[in-house]
Amino acid sequence: MSAATLTDHPLLPRIEVALDGIRPYLKADGGDVRVLGITDDMVLRLELLGACGTCPMSPMTLKAGVEESVKKAVPEIRSVEAVNVATALQPAGQEGRPQPPTAVPTPN
Template sequence: MDSKEKTIELIEQALESVRPYLLADGGDVKFVELTDEMNVVLELQGSCQSCPMSAMTFKAGLEESIRKAVPEVNKVVASNVAALA
């Protein structure tokens, strides 16, 4: 397993730690990619796409969990929510 694969595995684990809270509210998150610049691209799904709290959930939940697991990540962006991208 190379370094990028290991990083992606850590990101997926971080998302799994937050996923139950998203699912409880009818939403979810999908890992899309890890760019060469160490930017993580996520896709918010279900009710998370239109929820007024999605920006806070994204920053305080998803991004924080990913940064704790993988401090070398530069940026975490949502591919499908204009206000977060």
């Protein structure tokens, strides 16, 4: 969906109101969100900005906070996805398979 089409989307004002309700919490932690598009099958695509883009808690924040708020205000939206969410097992910028933590010896 092009940017011009997005700005004309009838759901965008309601989505922005829902996002504005949670933005203070995101901004308190140095983050924010930006709407990138709404797919034909009603998936809201977001970009997580600032600290939210690399925070290991972003997947939980996205589902429990952002998606729940948006879907409550705009039930037409089926789901919310972020294009830049790092998974809890794979930190941002890490390639390959995540490695298990290495045990650190404790002094006796």
